[in-house]
Amino acid sequence: MPLSIGKPGSKSWVAVALALFVLAAVFALLGWTVEWLWMDELGFASVFWRIRLTQVGLFAALFVPVFAYFWANGVVLQRICAAAEDETGPWIVQSAGTPAPGWAVRAAGLLLPVVVALVVAVSFAGLWDEYTRFAFAQAFGANEPILGRDAGFYVFTLPFLDEIQDRLVIIALIAVAAHGLTYHQFGMIRGWKTLNEALRRRIFRTIAFNTAFFLVAWGWGYYLDRFHLLFETTGAVFGPGYTDVNVVLPVLGVMAGASVALIAVVVGGAAANKMQWPLIGCVSYLLLAAVSVAGAPALFQLFVVKPNELELEKPFLEHNIAFTRRAFDLERVVERSYPAVTDLTLGQIRDNEDTLSNVRLWDWRPLRQTYKQMQEIRLYYEFYNIDVDRYQLDGRLRQVLLSSRELAENLPDQADTWVNRVLQYTHGYGLAMSLAAHDDVTGEGVPKLVVRDLPPVADGGLSIDQPAIYYGEQMPGYRVVNSRLEEFDHPRGDANVYAHYAGSGGVPLSSWWRRLLFAWNRFDVNIAISDYITPQSRIQMWREVADRVHRIAPFLELDSDPYLVVANGRLYWVQDAYTVAESYPYSEPLGGGANYIRNSVKVIVDAFEGSVDFYTIDEADPILRAYAAAFPGIFKPLSAMPSTLKSHLRYPRDLFTAQVRKYKRYHMQIPQVFYNNEDLWTLSREKYGGKLAPMQPYYILMRLPGETRLQFLLMIPLTPEGKDNMIAWMGARSDFPNYGELIAYKFPKERLIYGPLQVEALIDQDTLISRQLSLWDQRGSKVVRGNIFVIPINHSILYVEPVYLIAEINDLPQLKRVIVAHGNKVAMEPTLNEALRVVFGGRDGGSGRMRGEPAAGGETTTILPKIREAVEKAEAALKSGDWTTFGTAMTEVKRLLDEGEVPDN
Structure with a gap:
């Protein structure tokens, strides 16, 4: 039957739907054009095109076959309904009891394929990252011990296969449901016995065909579920345990085979016109699934494994421990003994003057408030975050704290106009930096500032030639620079200093169509009509560091704390970026789902220009190698990073926290000890503001035992689970050539070493x-x-706690x-x-x-x-x-x- 629409009203309805589709496509293209102009200005147009062309390819790859599949089903449905109409009279809508107009059925036959194909294809286009990993898969060089697959299969290939299988199941279910609903709504199920044999056979065969397609997808799911066992848990082991290997794995194979057998039964029943065959087969299939998938493993685990769990699960615990340590890079942890003696002398204290002169006595919360009081200077400036770093000042390596002076998110009400907000108040200015040491506090109890005031005054040999901050941690909205108005640069006495932007950051508004395009994109008509904007003006968007990096490289996970660096007289941001996976075999995940992580990339963002550079710091990471193959030219080797920036790189706190959370259990490598949690650790607790909280890792400048050079470390003390005495401390080096080395210092277990909370109690007493x-x-x-x-010193421990006084x-x-x-x-x-x-x-x-x-x-x-x-x-x-x-x-x-x-x- 032709797919013509029989009602004039239906043509206008279809025209409206088509117009909406075209409008949505135009809006998407306009948005892509803005992104392309922005990416091209930064030099990453190739990344944009790779991602967008992959999305278009994935969309087309699924839209065409899905549309064809549902269109064919619609043709069959219309012909069956037409045959039923010829035999039984007008189609009767079951719910309403009135004849259904033929044009409505034919419109539905066209609309359903379009809608389903669009929805499925759009969701499939969103899998560009999964496809990129699949297409550029790399080997990890580590085969899991159960099915013998390289870890790369689970990280790169399996997730994309899962997505395909999920969509095939959904497509088949929609098709089966469409047939069943149509036959029910138009009375063919109720009037089944009144239909002639040939028509019933056609209905039976169409349902059987779509059911068989569903069973192909469903059976493939059972096959893929075998691999899912490698990163799921059912008992004492994360990953496949004794029950999984000896019961669940064979059962999944049986169910995959049963799916193939049921397909044969369904197809055979349709060919032989034996409706009872598929019915009997489906009932048997469901019973088999209930017994084998749900019942057998649970009974086996309860009666066979539980009574002998440790002995039976021991080899699988070894797999779990080994692969989790590998996934979180814990194999690199060097364990050392630390006697934690309590016989420090004043002479030893003096010998460690370089460590003690860098003890950080300012917590970021009161220090931020101090900076706000002393250095914000004007209402439109804000200090959002405090960073910790080390600098050579007057020939000495000193630990410092610093914060960028950025524009406040909101101007005062009387100054909050479009001209001020977009054209004049465009950037922050300078920073505050203070020494962390005990002897660098003024008599008033406020920090000694190394960098201060406007324009910046710097001590210790630092120089800041370009203090303007156009890109920062908190930079919402957009700004237009190089307009006819000069921009506010910084205050000076009772007056203000104004200047034009002299950098290359932003997209040129060099033509009328660009102004219209960005006016539409920013929902701001002023961009198109303001006389202040000239062809030399530039629009700066996505100015927040993390947002900026994410839009360029959305395939990287970002650290929560980008930090400011002063180098070569300029201000830069360092953004740590991670490659992660959620399907690394036998690795127990973090709370967020990731069970593999590497800090593979360091990203440098120029605070004035907005330029972005990606440097690889872990070139051995297979996920990074896959992205480097997919996006050639985006990553630079670490050797290309200027040494003035490289000296300020630090081990990221988010990664260290994740590794510590794993290491506190996975430092136990003996299966029996691991199973019984005999040596389980936890983060030390402290009291802050009268409340108990887990300690957070902190940066410290110190000498490691047996070494002579100061090291910038990230460290955390650890205590036994449920206890407050200290059992170990863990550190990560940040200085080259030892960057990234992890060290765990274990304390003697035969005597008590006070933990931070116990020291807090001593102070309280x-x-x-x-x-x-x-x-x-x-x-x-x-x-x-x-x-x-x-503070670890000379194989001993020193505890230091600052006390602040805040006047009302x-x-x-x-x-x-x-x-x-x-x-x-x-x-x-x-x-x-x-x-x-x-x-x-x-x-x-x-x-x-x-x-x-x-x-x-x-x-x-x-x-x-x-x-x-x-x-x-x-x-x-x-x-x-x-x-x-x-x-x-x-x-x-x-x-x-x-x-x-x-x-x-």
């Missing part, structure tokens, strides 16, 4: 420290104890005290040096007595009443509001404390 902090809290200020830092009137955090702990000794002093001298008995070259050790002759007992008397006088003055007496009393308390003869309790 110190009467004098608690009393001092309580007094400060009652004086209109808020006391904040910062992060506690675990100005909300400016000040570093007022430093707490140091070693073994059972605790001291709180104005500086780290003073606290160290108290703990290690060297205050001002004195007798060497420690806090908690009585002076010779029992002099402590004579000084304690004096301190109590002074403290009581201070408390009484505080309650009465007598601030003069309070200050005098507190001065006396400090004088008595400075004598160093006071015990903790």
Whole structure:
């Protein structure tokens, strides 16, 4: 029957649908044009075309056969319905009981193939990344032990095959459902016995054909499920265990074979016109699936494996451990013993002056607030994040903290106009940088700034020739530069400095059609009509570092913390990028699903130009090699990175956190120990702001045991699961040539080594420290104890915790005290040096007595009443509001404390 539409109204309806489709296609093409112009300006047009042409190819590859399949089914349906109409009268809609117009059925026969093909093909086009991995698959060189496939099959090939199989099942189900619904709605099922034999045979055969197609896809799914066992879990093992190998794997093979047999039964039944054959076959197939897939493995696991689980699962646990360690690059972890002695001397402390002079005493939360108070300078600037790095300052390697001074997301209401927002306030300016060391805090308790003010003033030999920040961490929206208006550059005294953008960042608005295009894309007609915009103007979009990198290379996963670097007088952003997989065999995944990860790429973004460069840091990674083959020219070797930038690379915190989360269990490589979780670790806990929380990895500049050179490390202390004593600490090197080396220092298990939370308890139990902090809290200020830092020194451990005071009137955090702990000794002093001298008995070259050790002759007992008397006088003055007496009393308390003869309790 021809597919003509019999009603005039239907033609206009189809025309509207076609017009909507064309409009959607035009909008998509316009969006692609904007992306192409942007990518081309950055030099990545080849990446754009590779991705888009892959999407078009995938769309066409599925749209054509799916449309043809459903169109053929529609033709068959119309002919069957026409034959039924000739035999039984007009088609009767089952639900309404009224004749169905023929044009509606014919329109549905055309519309369904188009809609289904569009939906399926559009979703398939979204699989360009899966296809790229499939097409450029690489070998990992590691075969899994169950089915003998290289890990590359699971990472590159299997995910794409799964997507194809899923769509085939959906297509077949829709076809079967369309036939069943049509026959039901038009009364052919209800009037089955009234149809002649030839018509019933045609209906039976069309359903059988589509059912067979469904069974092909479904049976293929059983075959692929065999491979899925390699990254699923059913018991003590992640990946296939004893039950999976001995029961589930054979069962899946049986079900795949049963699917083939059922296909033969269905096709044979259709050929022989034996409807009972498919019915019996389907019922038998479902019963077999219920017994074999659901029942047999569960019973086998319960009665055979559970009573002997450790013995039976031991070889599979070994596979799980080995492949998980490989997937998270834990095989590179070097384990060393760390005695954690508690006999540090003042001489050893002095020998480690280079480490201690870089101890970070500023937590990012109060420091960001301090920067905001001291260095934002104007309402339209904002410090969003604090980064940690190291710089050569005056010939010394120093640990610093820094933050970019970016434009605030919103201008003040009175200044929030389109001209200001888009044309004049286009960029941030400069940064704040301060030293982390204990002796680099001013008398007011605020950090000593190495880079400060506008325009930037830099100390220590740093130079900043181009401080403008057009691309940063928080840069929403778009800006137009090089307009007829000069841009606000930075304030100077009571006036402002203005300038035109002198870089190459952005897409030129060099023609009227480009202005129209970007006006449409940005939903802003001002781009098209503003007289301020000239052919020399450039539009800067996607200015946030992470967003910018993601749009160029959406196949890479990005670290959550891009960081700022000062090099060659310019500002750059470093964005760590990862290659990940969710189907690495035998590897237990993280919470987010990834079970393989590598930090394969370092991305450099110029804060002024917006240029983006991708450097490979792990060229052995097979996933990176696949993308390098798919997108030739996008990646540069690490050797091409300027040394001034390379010296600031650091091991990424997100990757280290993921590796630590795995290593805390997968450091156990003996199956029995692993099975029983006998040596399970966890992240140390600390108290911050009065609340308990897991410690976060932190960067530290220190010397590793047995080495002489300062190293920039990322480290974290670890404790046994359910305990607070420290069992190990883990570090990752950031300096070349040792970049990326992972080290785990294990503590002796036969004695107690205090963990951070236990040290926090020691501090809380110190009467004098608690009393001092309580007094400060009652004086209109808020006391904040910062992060506690675990500092490994000379095979021992030193704990350092800063104490901040935040006044209610100005909300400016000040570093007022430093707490140091070693073994059972605790001291709180104005500086780290003073606290160290108290703990290690060297205050001002004195007798060497420690806090908690009585002076010779029992002099402590004579000084304690004096301190109590002074403290009581201070408390009484505080309650009465007598601030003069309070200050005098507190001065006396400090004088008595400075004598160093006071015990903790």
